[in-house]
Each structure stands twice: as C-alpha cells, then as structure tokens.
Amino acid sequence: xxxxxxxxxxxxxxxxxxxxxxxxxxxxxxxxxxxxxxxxxxxxxxxxxxxxxxxxxxxxxxxxxxxxxxxxxxxxxxxxxxxxxxxxxxxxxxxxxxxxxxxxxxxxxxxxxxxxxxxxxxxxxxxxxxxxxxxxxxxxxxxx
Numbered sequence: 653x654x655x656x657x658x659x660x661x662x663x664x665x666x667x668x669x670x671x672x673x674x675x676x677x678x679x680x681x682x683x684x685x686x687x688x689x690x691x692x693x694x695x696x697x698x699x700x701x702x703x704x705x706x707x708x709x710x711x712x713x714x715x716x717x718x719x720x721x722x723x724x725x726x727x728x729x730x731x732x733x734x735x736x737x738x739x740x741x742x743x744x745x746x747x748x749x750x751x752x753x754x755x756x757x758x759x760x761x762x763x764x765x766x767x768x769x770x771x772x773x774x775x776x777x778x779x780x781x782x783x784x785x786x787x788x789x790x791x792x793x794x795x796x
Contacts, residue, residue: 729777
C-alpha cells in the first residue's frame with residue numbers, strides 16, 4: 653500500500669512539473685534582429701549586409717577542391733550584388749537571356765537557405781561550384 657501511494661505521489665509531481673512549473677513555451681514570432689553577417693557552408697561563404705529601403709548586399713565566394721596529380725587546385729565562383737529584400741527572401745539574378753541563373757536566399761534565424769534555378773552556365777561559376785545549401789551564421793560582421 654505504501655509503495656502504491658509513494659508511486660502515485662511521485663507520478664503526480666512529475667506530471668505537475670511537466671504541465672506547469674518547469675515547462676516554458678518557446679517564444680513565437682521573435683525574429684532575428686539582423687541578417688547582416690558572414691555565413692558558411694562547407695568551403696562556400698556568403699556575406700550579407702542589410703541596407704536601407706529593404707535592400708541587401710550579398711557577396712558569394714564558392715569553391716570546389718580539385719586534387720589531381722598531387723597538386724591542389726580550386727574551381728571558384730563569385731558574385732557581389734545588391735538586391736531587394738522581400739520579407740526574409742532575396743532573389744539574385746545573374747546572367748541575361750532566356751534562362752538566367754536565379755539564386756533564392758531564404759533568411760532564417762542564424763542561417764540562410766540558398767537554392768539555384770535556371771541555367772548553371774549563366775551563374776558564371778567554375779566547374780562543380782554551386783551556391784545551393786544551408787549556410788550557418790558564423791559572425792554578425794562582414795568585410796564590407
């Protein structure tokens with residue numbers, strides 16, 4: 653009988669703690685104060701600076717390592733563009749013609765999700781250099 657009462661009290665305390673005392677709800681709707689900063693994904697770097705009038709300057713440096721005959725070389729690609737920021741999304745259009753390279757950057761707390769649509773050749777990047785990926789914020793600063 654004592655074991656059952658002890659067990660009941662113990663379970664009641666656990667449920668009480670989980671429902672109210674020790675439980676804190678995550679805050680919703682809190683956005684990151686600024687998207688300005690340096691973001692990294694593998695060897696690639698995105699530097700972002702928020703500007704007035706819903707504009708953003710984005711600088712990308714991408715690399716693809718190439719280890720041939722014991723000599724390391726790297727294929728590279730880059731861009732430095734100022735574009736509009738709509739909500740938490742920026743679109744960078746590179747190249748002209750019927751199928752331009754369009755890079756979408758979706759800003760999330762402490763990260764950027766980058767994806768490319770359109771012609772890879774219009775991006776102007778070296779062989780195998782891609783912008784696609786989830787970039788993690790490493791610093792609130794840029795080199796601009």
